[in-house]
Each structure stands twice: as structure tokens, then as C-alpha cells.
Amino acid sequence: MALYGAPIWAGRLTRRAKALLRRPQRYVAQRMVRAYRTTSHAATCLLAGTPAWELDAGVLAERYWARVEARRRGEPTDAEEAERLARAAAERLKQRWRDALEDSHYGTRTIGAILPVMDEWLGRRKGALTFRVTQVVSGHGCFGHYLHKIQREPGPQCHECGAMDDTAQHTLEECNRWAVERAALRAATGVIDLSLHSIIAAMLGSERNWEAVASFCEEVMSQKEKAERERETSADAIPLRRRRQGQRQRVHLTASSFPQILSTAPLESLSNFRLNYSPCARRSGPLVCFGFGQLADMHIGPGVSNRSPVDVEPSPEFP
Ligand SMILES: [Zn+2]
Known part of the structure; x- marks a missing residue:
């Protein structure tokens, strides 16, 4: 879905657009391999076995425009030729991915360990x-x-x-x-x-x-x-080490956990909450802003499973 219409936009990706494309991919890949959110895009994608979407989009676009050109010349590709081109595209994608990984400045320990056995890792x-x-x-x-x-x-x-x-x-x-x-x-x-x-x-x-x-x-x-x-x-823990209370609490959102949130959280703290479904959702701003009275009617949006973790945090800007 992320690569929908790739032949149109793949060649026009700006640096900022690439960064925006990487953010949700990194998030999904981190979930797949259970990595910390600080793990780099390059290392996480390699661990998950998914090439960067911008590389994938580039190869998809090349295949598409090659087919268009062949049709224009009146040389439609048969099934065997299509298969050969698909294999060549997969190899090209892997080589570009490998080159990008070699140039990566982040996650170098992980990348350096997996690169020599990348084919075995992916296969x-x-x-x-x-x-x-x-x-x-x-x-x-x-x-x-x-x-x-x-x-x-x-x-x-x-x-x-x-x-x-x-x-x-x-x-x-x-x-x-x-x-x-x-x-x-x-x-x-x-x-x-x-x-x-x-x-x-x-x-x-x-x-x-x-x-x-x-x-x-x-x-x-x-x-x-x-x-x-x-x-x-521990009682004598230095402040740096203590768990941060009251700033952000990660909970798992389930159909039944809302009543729990309602019943266990102090009443006054429920009046100012913002719930973000995920980092992807947070990128486009808070999806759900509500006061206490609206909490029970909260809608779980499309693409959010009932096990999606949500960040529950006090939100002074949404009283
Ligand atoms: Zn030690």
C-alpha cells in the first residue's frame, strides 16, 4: 500500500519525502523484530528483511516504465521474459540495498555483522x-x-x-x-x-x-x-534512573481496557488526556482529543488492532 503509484512519484522523492516514507516503515519493522524505537531505520529494516521503501519504489518504477516503453515499441513481453525481468529487478533491488547499507552511518555494528551473510539472513x-x-x-x-x-x-x-x-x-x-x-x-x-x-x-x-x-x-x-x-x-535511586512518573504511560489498548483505564485512573487525571494510536498517527497530530465524558465513546480507527499500544499522556493543550 505504501508503494501505491510508485512509478509516478519514485523519481521525485525529495530528502524530506524519503524521511517521511522511512518513518512508518521503521515503525512497522521495529514491531516485526521487537526492536527499541531508537534502533535505526537501516538496521531495523535489515533485521526485518525489508528493503527501504524508496529503493523498492525506484525498482518498481523502472520495471513499469520499461514495460510501457516495450508496449510503445510494439514488443509486449511474454511470461518467460516477464519472469526474467522480475528476477533481474529483485537482484538490482538487493544490490542497491546492500550499497545503501554499506554507506549507512547508523546501526553499523548490526549491519556489519549481517551484511556478509545477507542472502542467508533474508532467505x-x-x-x-x-x-x-x-x-x-x-x-x-x-x-x-x-x-x-x-x-x-x-x-x-x-x-x-x-x-x-x-x-x-x-x-x-x-x-x-x-x-x-x-x-x-x-x-x-x-x-x-x-x-x-x-x-x-x-x-x-x-x-x-x-x-x-x-x-x-x-x-x-x-x-x-x-x-x-x-x-x-530502589529508595535511594538517583532521579536520572527513576521511572518517569506521570509523563507518559504505555498501556495496551484492548476492548476491555478502556473501562479499566476509566476505573483505575484518578478521576481528575482523566479530564485532560490525549491518546495517540501510534508514532505514525502522532506524525499527523493527535487523532483523538476528548474529555472524560467522551472517553467511553472512543472510536478505534481503521488499521489499528485492538492490541495496538497507545501512549496515554496528559495533554494540557487539549483541555
Ligand atoms: Zn560486565
Whole structure:
């Protein structure tokens, strides 16, 4: 749907139009691979296996105009020729995608690890990315380095072993705290070098390896998240680390959760709420503005499933 009419507009995409096109794609891809919202467009799309829409649109447009030209010359393409052209277009798209990834300035660790095995990554039949595998692969997750970058930690140090920089790679390869889990991972996969590229290659090598990596990520990241939650909620937590109360609360919108929101939220806080369905919706401004009296009549718009997360936030500008 996003590529509807691509032959008309693909050649006229401005820098700003490309950015607008990337935003919803990034959002969808992040959902597919359960990535943090800060994960780059390039890395998330590669993880999800979807080329950038502007590249896709360009190749679609070329195919369309080639067909138009062939018809104009009175040389309609037969089925076999059409098949050959489709394969060539798919190859062209993949090559342009690869070139764009090589030039990307963001998500370079993830991209660098997957690029050498890109065909296998895209062609795999099994191997879903879980929230915790994606954290380790993308580096965006419960790591001191990342939390410091988004200003949730005063420094990038590792709380487990005291290392200066708690990156995803530190967790995967170095941190003493996870030596037992790491030994189990090495025993299960036979992989000694735990660079991200080796790990990705091992995951693609067999289903058993994929499961072993997923199990390592699950065990380690769940413990890191638990420790992080404890640090956030402890009585002497520094303000930077504390969960932000009253600013934004993410809830899952279900048919039955509205009455819950109504019944559990303090009455006075319900009078000024704005609900945004999603970042895509937020781009075009708040879709739903209402006061307490209108809440029960809220309409769930098209394309929004009843499990879509919504951001519920106080909205002083919509009394
Ligand atoms: Zn450590």
C-alpha cells in the first residue's frame, strides 16, 4: 500500500519525502523484530528483511516504465521474459540495498555483522527474533552504554563486573558475570569467537544454534532487566534512573481496557488526556482529543488492532 503509484512519484522523492516514507516503515519493522524505537531505520529494516521503501519504489518504477516503453515499441513481453525481468529487478533491488547499507552511518555494528551473510539472513525459513535477541544484536537495550546514551544512567559502566563500558558486545563476549551462560552457549554451538558476526553466522547455521543464542539472550537479558528495574525502584535511586512518573504511560489498548483505564485512573487525571494510536498517527497530530465524558465513546480507527499500544499522556493543550 505504501508503494501505491510508485512509478509516478519514485523519481521525485525529495530528502524530506524519503524521511517521511522511512518513518512508518521503521515503525512497522521495529514491531516485526521487537526492536527499541531508537534502533535505526537501516538496521531495523535489515533485521526485518525489508528493503527501504524508496529503493523498492525506484525498482518498481523502472520495471513499469520499461514495460510501457516495450508496449510503445510494439514488443509486449511474454511470461518467460516477464519472469526474467522480475528476477533481474529483485537482484538490482538487493544490490542497491546492500550499497545503501554499506554507506549507512547508523546501526553499523548490526549491519556489519549481517551484511556478509545477507542472502542467508533474508532467505532463512526459520528463526524469529525475540525482544531479547534483538537487544543483543542491535545494542539497543538494557546495557549501560545504551542507557547512558539515552540519559537513563549517569555512566556507561557495567553494574555486573565494573567494566568501563557495558555494551551489547561486552555482555555477549566479556562480562564475567555471564561466564556460565557463555560456556553453555559455546558448548551448544561450538562457536569460540563470540563476535556478533560469528554469532549471526552460527544462528543461520542451524536451528539448534539459533535456539542456543536465543536462550543465552533470554537468560542474560532478563537478569539484566530485573537488576535495572531494582535500581530504578530502589529508595535511594538517583532521579536520572527513576521511572518517569506521570509523563507518559504505555498501556495496551484492548476492548476491555478502556473501562479499566476509566476505573483505575484518578478521576481528575482523566479530564485532560490525549491518546495517540501510534508514532505514525502522532506524525499527523493527535487523532483523538476528548474529555472524560467522551472517553467511553472512543472510536478505534481503521488499521489499528485492538492490541495496538497507545501512549496515554496528559495533554494540557487539549483541555
Ligand atoms: Zn560486565
